[in-house]
Amino acid sequence: MTAVVAALERRLWFRPSTSWIVPAALVGVAVFLVVGSLRSSLFAQQTISGLANGGIYASLAVALVLIYRATEVINFAQGALATFTTYVAWQLMAWGLSYWPAFACTLGIAFAGGFLVELVAIRPVERRGSQITAVIAAIGLLILVEGSVGWIWGNQVKFMPAPFPSHIYNVGGVAFSRQDLSTIGISIAAVLVLWLFFRFTKVGLAMRAAAVRPQAARLVGVRVSWMLSLGWGLAAVLGAVAGMMAAASPSVLLQPSMMDGILIYAFAAAVVGGLESAAGAVIGALLIGVLLNLLGSYVSWVTPQLLLPVAFVVMLIVLLVKPSGLFGRTRVRRV
Amino acid sequence: MRLRRATAASVAVTVVVAAVIALLPLTLSNYHRATGASVAVFFVAILALNIVTGYTGQISIGHGAFMAVGGYTTAILTHDHGWSDLPTLPAAAIVGFVAGVIVGLPALRFHGVYLALTTFAVALAVPQLAKNYPNFTGGTEGLALPTHSGLWLYEVGWAVAGVMFVIAWFLLRGRTGRAFRAVRDSEVAAASSGVTLAVYKTVAFGISAAMAGVAGSVYVLVNNFVNPDVFGLTLSLYILIGAVVGGLGSLWGVLVGAAFIQLLPIALTTSHISSSQSVPVIFGAVVIGVMALLPLGAANLLRVALHFGSQSRQSSDIHLGTEGR
Numbered sequence: 001m002t003a004v005v006a007a008l009e010r011r012l013w014f015r016p017s018t019s020w021i022v023p024a025a026l027v028g029v030a031v032f033l034v035v036g037s038l039r040s041s042l043f044a045q046q047t048i049s050g051l052a053n054g055g056i057y058a059s060l061a062v063a064l065v066l067i068y069r070a071t072e073v074i075n076f077a078q079g080a081l082a083t084f085t086t087y088v089a090w091q092l093m094a095w096g097l098s099y100w101p102a103f104a105c106t107l108g109i110a111f112a113g114g115f116l117v118e119l120v121a122i123r124p125v126e127r128r129g130s131q132i133t134a135v136i137a138a139i140g141l142l143i144l145v146e147g148s149v150g151w152i153w154g155n156q157v158k159f160m161p162a163p164f165p166s167h168i169y170n171v172g173g174v175a176f177s178r179q180d181l182s183t184i185g186i187s188i189a190a191v192l193v194l195w196l197f198f199r200f201t202k203v204g205l206a207m208r209a210a211a212v213r214p215q216a217a218r219l220v221g222v223r224v225s226w227m228l229s230l231g232w233g234l235a236a237v238l239g240a241v242a243g244m245m246a247a248a249s250p251s252v253l254l255q256p257s258m259m260d261g262i263l264i265y266a267f268a269a270a271v272v273g274g275l276e277s278a279a280g281a282v283i284g285a286l287l288i289g290v291l292l293n294l295l296g297s298y299v300s301w302v303t304p305q306l307l308l309p310v311a312f313v314v315m316l317i318v319l320l321v322k323p324s325g326l327f328g329r330t331r332v333r334r335v
Numbered sequence: 336m337r338l339r340r341a342t343a344a345s346v347a348v349t350v351v352v353a354a355v356i357a358l359l360p361l362t363l364s365n366y367h368r369a370t371g372a373s374v375a376v377f378f379v380a381i382l383a384l385n386i387v388t389g390y391t392g393q394i395s396i397g398h399g400a401f402m403a404v405g406g407y408t409t410a411i412l413t414h415d416h417g418w419s420d421l422p423t424l425p426a427a428a429i430v431g432f433v434a435g436v437i438v439g440l441p442a443l444r445f446h447g448v449y450l451a452l453t454t455f456a457v458a459l460a461v462p463q464l465a466k467n468y469p470n471f472t473g474g475t476e477g478l479a480l481p482t483h484s485g486l487w488l489y490e491v492g493w494a495v496a497g498v499m500f501v502i503a504w505f506l507l508r509g510r511t512g513r514a515f516r517a518v519r520d521s522e523v524a525a526a527s528s529g530v531t532l533a534v535y536k537t538v539a540f541g542i543s544a545a546m547a548g549v550a551g552s553v554y555v556l557v558n559n560f561v562n563p564d565v566f567g568l569t570l571s572l573y574i575l576i577g578a579v580v581g582g583l584g585s586l587w588g589v590l591v592g593a594a595f596i597q598l599l600p601i602a603l604t605t606s607h608i609s610s611s612q613s614v615p616v617i618f619g620a621v622v623i624g625v626m627a628l629l630p631l632g633a634a635n636l637l638r639v640a641l642h643f644g645s646q647s648r649q650s651s652d653i654h655l656g657t658e659g660r
Contacts, residue, residue: 068448072448073448074448074451074452076396076451076455121623124627125626131447132392132447135394135451136394136575136579136622136626137623137626139575139622140576140621140623141619142619143615143618143619143622144616144618144620144622144623146615147615147616147619148616150612151612151615151616154612260568264455267455267456271452275448305463305464305466305467306463306464308456308459308460308463309460309463309464311456312456312457312459315453315456316453319445319453320441323444323445323449
């Protein structure tokens with residue numbers, strides 16, 4: 001076990017970069033946002049709702065990181081799975097459950113669903129070992145899951161009941177919607193619970209070991225393949241949180257393609273964070289959320305249609321300038 | 336000598352297939368001719384994807400975006416600038432080539448997963464751009480184009496497909512094709528044998544995108560309209576499905592893949608086995624099944640059947656992009 005723990009010490013969840021530039025830049029951004037918020041109430045409102053969007057992206061981005069760290073596969077179906085679970089929540093509520101019981105049931109169903117998907121669809125492909133095969137299988141899963149949402153529930157837009165009464169808090173002339181604040185709170189809580197799970201439980205330790213050193217973990221008695229299924233289950237739970245928070249927001253409609261755009265923002269967030277760091281993905285997601293919201297409200301030519309291309313350009317710049325992201329390890333490719 | 340005999344056999348099969356395709360419209364209704372033309376569109380698009388993903392090993396999930404570029408070139412030139420239909424096809428190829436080189440440049444630095452991410456984002460971003468500049472592209476409503484008879488579309492579609500197939504054939508047989516495959520199988524080995532990775536990867540992306548652009552412009556002619564939703568994510572994913580089902584790295588599989596994408600949904604809905612809603616579900620399940628059981632697709636089915644048991648399992652795995660791990 002010591003070997004595994006030692007390996008983990010070298011690869012912590014939050015792996016700060018040795019360079020001072022990244023933390024300094026982050027502090028700079030934080031100062032800019034706080035000063036801006038103090039000087040203008042519009043700026044403050046846009047920052048808060050940007051953070052709320054960022055919270056949604058963060059849940060999805062952490063789910064992507066979770067699976068990427070374990071298997072080096074980007075789960076292109078993460079958004080579709082989130083949409084599916086959101087429809088499950090909608091269905092439960094249509095059957096008469098109230099919001100929070102439906103929310104809890106959905107998380108349970110999402111966990112079982114993610115676990116099963118790994119077992120049935122991903123594991124047989126994984127055995128063949130090539131990365132591109134796994135990517136294409138994930139694309140197949142995306143088509144399958146998004147298609148079954150349309151098949152089961154139809155392509156018409158559905159209306160999700162709001163979890164919170166539309167209350168507005170007024171703090172010093174700045175209006176904060178309860179919706180935004182709760183979204184931030186729930187997303188952060190979800191990520192935090194997951195972090196505690198990985199940090200302090202034995203299963204969490206086993207999962208990290210399985211991700212970092214599969215061979216060594218197997219030797220000390222960790223069932224690596226079950227840990228991968230478990231990881232997919234947890235990722236699906238995070239996705240479900242993201243999906244339900246997204247459906248509750250007034251700017252997103254519940255339809256089969258609901259998460260397509262959000263998935264790109266989560267990709268961008270995960271890439272900004274370095275694809276392997278969960279904390280990096282959260283910070284990346286909050287940055288992307290705030291950046292897009294501020295650009296959308298202050299730069300006149302950035303229309304809602306352009307937000308996705310802008311996120312793409314951000315991702316491209318990060319990949320070209322610092323491919324390991326803000327918090328990722330620099331990889332050395334041996335020739 | 337064996338090689339030459341194999342080539343002769345391939346040429347013979349190609350001639351027979353071409354003859355069947357050429358004679359088929361005589362027995363088809365006008366509607367089915369148009370369907371046949373859209374099979375040709377997917378044939379060209381899957382061929383294009385196969386050059387860059389199947390032969391050069393650079394995954395692209397965003398080929399619908401290149402089709403969009405070509406399609407919009409045709410639509411804008413005919414709708415706003417008074418061009419007639421066919422001269423816009425070379426223009427679409429040129430614009431597509433430029434777009435491909437632009438996307439291919441970052442691809443020089445990205446590997447496997449990162450390239451998949453970037454091209455996926457391109458597939459989603461390009462329709463958004465088309466929506467954002469309505470004066471240029473017609474916005475969400477799109478642009479309408481003159482209609483054509485089913486026979487005209489069929490002939491144009493398959494003539495284009497034939498030309499593209501011949502181009503791909505010669506390209507992949509010779510020096511360039513060998514370089515592409517070397518890049519796919521091992522970048523290190525390719526580079527040390529004198530293959531300039533940057534040049535060949537960019538060229539592969541450019542040629543592939545040029546072909547996809549032509550496919551897009553024929554697609555627009557078949558549909559006789561264009562709007563951003565025509566070139567949505569689904570289109571990109573369907574091209575990938577076709578390439579996977581037919582077999583990455585095989586020219587023979589392209590026809591199978593194109594027929595699968597276009598004809599299976601029609602077969603399912605007209606025979607009332609299942610509704611059109613279930614088509615994506617079936618497609619997704621097929622892709623996962625192919626990846627789990629037969630990663631080289633339909634084209635390899637025969638090969639596997641012939642050599643069952645005698646070959647090692649390793650040889651039926653794809654070796655695309657594994658370098659970047």
